[in-house]
Amino acid sequence: MSQLFTPSPRSTDASGAPQDLASFPSLRGRSVFITGGGSGIGAAMVAAFAEQGARVAFVDVAREASEALSQQLADAGLERPWWRACDVRDIGALQTCIAEAATELGDFAVLVNNVASDDRHTLESVTPAYYDERMAINERPAFFAIQAVAPGMRKLGGGSVINLGSTGWQGKGTGYPCYAIAKSSVNGLTRGLAKTLGQDRIRINTVSPGWVMTERQIKLWLDAEGEKELARNQCLPDKLQPHDIARMVLFLASDDAAMCTAQEFKVDAGWV
Ligand SMILES: NC(=O)c1ccc[n+]([C@@H]2O[C@H](COP(=O)([O-])OP(=O)(O)OC[C@H]3O[C@@H](n4cnc5c(N)ncnc54)[C@H](O)[C@@H]3O)[C@@H](O)[C@H]2O)c1
Numbered sequence: 001m002s003q004l005f006t007p008s009p010r011s012t013d014a015s016g017a018p019q020d021l022a023s024f025p026s027l028r029g030r031s032v033f034i035t036g037g038g039s040g041i042g043a044a045m046v047a048a049f050a051e052q053g054a055r056v057a058f059v060d061v062a063r064e065a066s067e068a069l070s071q072q073l074a075d076a077g078l079e080r081p082w083w084r085a086c087d088v089r090d091i092g093a094l095q096t097c098i099a100e101a102a103t104e105l106g107d108f109a110v111l112v113n114n115v116a117s118d119d120r121h122t123l124e125s126v127t128p129a130y131y132d133e134r135m136a137i138n139e140r141p142a143f144f145a146i147q148a149v150a151p152g153m154r155k156l157g158g159g160s161v162i163n164l165g166s167t168g169w170q171g172k173g174t175g176y177p178c179y180a181i182a183k184s185s186v187n188g189l190t191r192g193l194a195k196t197l198g199q200d201r202i203r204i205n206t207v208s209p210g211w212v213m214t215e216r217q218i219k220l221w222l223d224a225e226g227e228k229e230l231a232r233n234q235c236l237p238d239k240l241q242p243h244d245i246a247r248m249v250l251f252l253a254s255d256d257a258a259m260c261t262a263q264e265f266k267v268d269a270g271w272v
Contacts, residue, residue: 021247026255028053031105033098033149035059035088035141036115037081038066040214041164044242045112045249050078052250054110057101059086059094088115088141089133098148107152110253113142113163116183120175131178138182142189150202158201160253163190164245165208167268171233187264194262203261205252210268212240235270 032049036042037058043065049056050073058081060066066083074080082104086097102108117137121130142163153159165187169180190206197204211217211230230239248267251257266272 022251024052024250024254024256027110027250027253029055030109030253031055031057031102031107032110032112032253033057033101033108033145034112034114035094035145037083037112038062038069040216041209041212041242041245042112042114043069044246045114046081047073048243048246048250049110049253050081053079055079055082055105057082057097057105057108059084059088059097060115061085061087089136091140091144094141094145095148098145102149102152107156108149109153109156109159111145111149111159111161112249112253113145113161115141116164116179118168118176118179121178122175123177126178134178135182138179139185142186146189146193146197146204150197150200153197153202154200159203160257161193161197161202161204162249162252163204163206165190165206165264167208167210167266167272170208170272190264191262198261203252203257205257205260205262206264207245207248207252208264208266208268209245210234210240210266210271212242212245214242233271234268238269240267240269 027049032054034042034045034056035058037046038060039062042058042060046056046058046069058066060083063085066085070081070083082101084097086093088094115137146161149159163186166183169184173180186206190204194204213222245267248265252260252265
């Protein structure tokens, strides 16, 4: 029986990914750039692409976690990912990293706009400066990363951009209105660029996770009420894990998804 239908706890390999799931030969040797790849869902995607034989580059502010991930993958016999400490609020620094990584790994066939910060705030507490800062992490980097990789993708004859959205705002989640605004804009980014990029066979899609059990989510927000909310809202009983999102992203990055563009793909266990 397929592992997909095995209830948790599911057997996993060294990187935490479920075993015996699909491999995508078209990803072998492809260069992939991921923002916020040092921990959480981003780290699962870095590992998942490395396992597929892709050449992975990522940026993150978390130096320790990024180095540990890089070492873990090298220890597992996989290609060590290229990574740099980079704060994506600095668009110039992000552009420099993309350019330097492309020089080392080759033009990027895949871009995953993953970085985000879901810090809590209230309607009353938000100042114009805080609002701008939230957009500088949660909205702006994706556009400029796409702008930076598009010429290389054109040269390659195509590419795949995957933007991480969220089902949180779609389920009317509270406590993070600025994050909700930024995340709702992801579908606009995807659909607003799909025709332009599509002329060069560059596909662009949104992947919207439900509530995924990253270390940060478990530490900060998974309390007794959270458990009840999961049980009330999800159609499936298992908790979403970072690799559940990575599997969808692998598919969209691969040639198996050759005619998928301008869409949103939800991985939320049926929450919204
Ligand atoms: N975890 C969830 O439940 C959930 C739900 C819906 C959507 N998402 C989306 O999935 C994506 C990944 O989420 P996650 O839960 O893994 O997030 P996370 O907060 O666990 O990880 C984000 C990563 O980005 C890095 N980062 C934060 N600010 C940065 C900055 N200014 N510059 C560079 N790096 C920075 C962090 O160090 C971290 O490694 C995000 O786009 C998020 O909106 C997550």
